[in-house]
Amino acid sequence: MDHTLFLKRERYSRLFLSLITLLGWSVILFSFMGFQKVADPVVLALLIAFLFISEYYPIPVWRGFTTITFPLVFIIYLLHGLAWTALVYGGVVLFVNVLQRRALRIILFNPAQLVLSFYTATLIKNLLHPFITALTENVVVQGITEYVLVLGFFFIINNGIVDLVLMIRPQPYSLKMWKQKTMTELNNAGVSLVYGMLLYLLGSQNRGQIDVFSYFFFFSPLVGLALLSSSIARLQKEKKRLKLLFSITTELNQMLPDEEWLSTIKKSFNEFINVEASILWIKEDGVWLRRFDDGQTKKECELSPETFEKFSEIKIPIIYNDRKKDSGIAASCFDEELKSFIYSPLVIENETVGMFIVARSRTKSFEDDDVRSIATLANQMAVVIKTRMLFSEKEKRVILEERNRIARDIHDGVAQTLAGAVMKLETAGKKFTKNPDETIKLVDESVARLRQSLKEVRESIYALRPYPTERVGLTTAISTKIDSISKEYGLDIELEVRGAGFSFSPMVEKVLFDTFQESLQNIIKHANATKVDVLLSNQTEHILMKIKDDGEGFSLFQAMLKARNQPHFGILQMNDAADKINASLQIDSKEGAGTEVTITVPKMGLEGGNIVDQTHASG
Secondary structure: OOHHHHHHHHHHHHHHHHHHHHHHHHHHHHHHHHOOOOOOHHHHHHHHHHHHHHHHOOEEEOOEEEOOOHHHHHHHHHHHHHHHHHHHHHHHHHHHHHHOOOOHHHHHHHHHHHHHHHHHHHHHHHHHHHHHHHHOOOHHHHHHHHHHHHHHHHHHHHHHHHHHHHHHOOOOOOHHHHHHHHHHHHHHHHHHHHHHHHHHHHHOOOOOOOOHHHHHHHHHHHHHHHHHHHHHHHHHHHHHHHHHHHHHHHHHOOOOOOOOOOHHHHHHHHHHOOOOEEEEEEEEOOEEEEEEEEEOEOOOOOOOHHHHHHHHHOOOOEEEOOOOOOOOOOHHHEOOOOOEEEEEEEEEOOEEEEEEEEEEOOOOOOOHHHHHHHHHHHHHHHHHHHHHHHHHHHHHHHHHHHHHHHHHHHHHHHHHHHHHHHHHHHHHHHHOOOOHHHHHHHHHHHHHHHHHHHHHHHHHHHHHOOOHHHHHOHHHHHHHHHHHHHHHHOOEEEEEEEOOOOOOOHHHHHHHHHHHHHHHHHHHHHHOOOEEEEEEEEOOOEEEEEEEEOOOOOOHHHHHHHHHHOOOOHHHHHHHHHHHOOOEEEEEEOOOOOEEEEEEEEOOOOOOOOOOOOOOOOO
C-alpha cells in the first residue's frame, strides 16, 4: 500500500474512532441526568459482578471468542433503566480493557461503541413499542418481541461500527475475516436469544418473589460457562503453544543454520506466535549478518555498526508497545504501519550471538506469554548457532592438524631426501675427475632418491585433491568404489541404501567413506571372502553404515595386540576417525564366521535433512 494512502486511511480510522468514542461517552455522561434510586442494590451488585466476569472471561466459539453479556445488560436495563445500564455497562467494559492493558484509544472506544449501540437499539425499540402493543396484548409475547428487537438492532449496529472501523483502517480486512467475525457474533446472538426467551418464559410463571437468589441461580450457569470454557480454552491454547514449541525446537535441532534455516519452520512459527514481521540477525566471525526476514520488512535496510554494538549489549528481551514513543534501534527495517516490537537476543554464556525481532501492527499487542514464548525460541536458536560454531571450529582444527601432518611428512620425507640427494650430487661433482666410479655410484643413488621423492610428492598432491565424497557425494562415491573393486577382484558386493536426503557435512562423509574403504581393503587382504553386504541407512537419530563379509574372520584381541606393534593398522585408524565426529565404531568378528563393521554417527543438527527411515540394520 502506498505510504500516503496508508497515512490517510489511518487518519480517517482514527477520526471515526474518535467520533464514536465522543458519541458513546456523551450518552454515558448524559445518563447521569436520569439516575434514579436503586430499589435493590444487592441485585445490582450481583449483576455487575456477573457482567464483569463474563466480560473478562470470553467464551470460545467457532473460530473465535465472544462475551455473552447481553442478557445481563438487558436485565439491568429492565430493572434500573437506561441511565444505570449505560453507566454500569460502560464502566465494566472500561475496567476490563484497562486490566487487559489495551491501547488508550481502544480503552475509550470499546465501552463507548457498546453503550452507543445498546442506547440506539433501545430507542428503536421505544419507537416500535406502540406497534408491538397493537399487535398483541400478551405481556410475555410483547417482552420477547422487544427483547428480540433490542438484541437484533444491537447486534447490527455494534457489528456495523466495528466493520466500518476495520474497513477504513489500512490493515487488511478480508471477506474471510468478516465471515469469521460474523459467525462468532451470530453464536453470541443465538445464546443471548435463548437466554432471553427463558428469562421471559420462566418469569411469566408465578413462582413467588424474584429476589437476589433467583437472579443468582438464573445467571450463574451463564457465568459458570464463561469461566469454565475460558479456562479450558486457555489450557488448550497453552497446550498447543507447547506442542508447537516442541515441534519448532525439534526442527531446529535437525537442520543446518544456513541462510534458509528458519524458513523451514515459518509455518510452525506463524501458528506459534502470530506476528506481521520478523527479522533475525546472527553474529558470525565478529560480523552481524541478516539471516532471515519475513512479512512487512524493508529488504534493503542496513544498520550501522553502532546499532550492532548496541545489539551486543542487549541480554534480555525488550518490548516496545508504541512506535511513536519508542521503537528500538532497528525499527527502520520494518514498515511504518508496524507499531509494537519485541527485541529478543540470542545469548550464550553472556555473549549475544544474534538478535531476533518481531513486530505487530497494533500497539500494546504483545502479552507476557508472547514475550516468554519468543524468548524461549530465541534461546533455542542460540544453542543451535553456538553448536554450529563449535563444530565449525572443530572441523577447522582437524583441517589444521591435517595440514600440519602433511607439512611434517614433507619435511621429514621429501625435504630430507632432496637434501641428501643435493649433498651427494655436490660430492659427486668434486670427485668427478679423481674417482669416476665413485661419482657414478653417487649419481645413481641420488637419482634413486629423487625418484622416491617424486613419488612422495605425487602422493601428497593426490592427497590434497578433492575427496571423492566432495566431488560426487557419499552414496555415489561408495557405488563407484564397489564397481571398481568388483571388477578388479571379482568380489560380489551388494549395496543397500535406506532413507533419503544423504547430505552431510564433509567431515562425516569423509570418515564414513574412509571406514568403508579400509574395511574393503582388509576384506581383500585378509578375509578370503566371496560376498560382502554394505548397508547405508539414514535413520531418525543417527546415520548407520554396516559392512559385513562371509570371510574367515579374526580374533579382535589378537588384532589389537598386533596394532601395538603396527601403529598404522586400519582398526586404530578407523576408531580415531570415528572419535573425531563423535561416532561409535563396532567390529564383530570370530574366526571362521566372517566380520561385521558398524559405524553409527549421531545427528547433531549438522547433517541436513529430515529422516523418514527408522528401520534398524540387521544382519
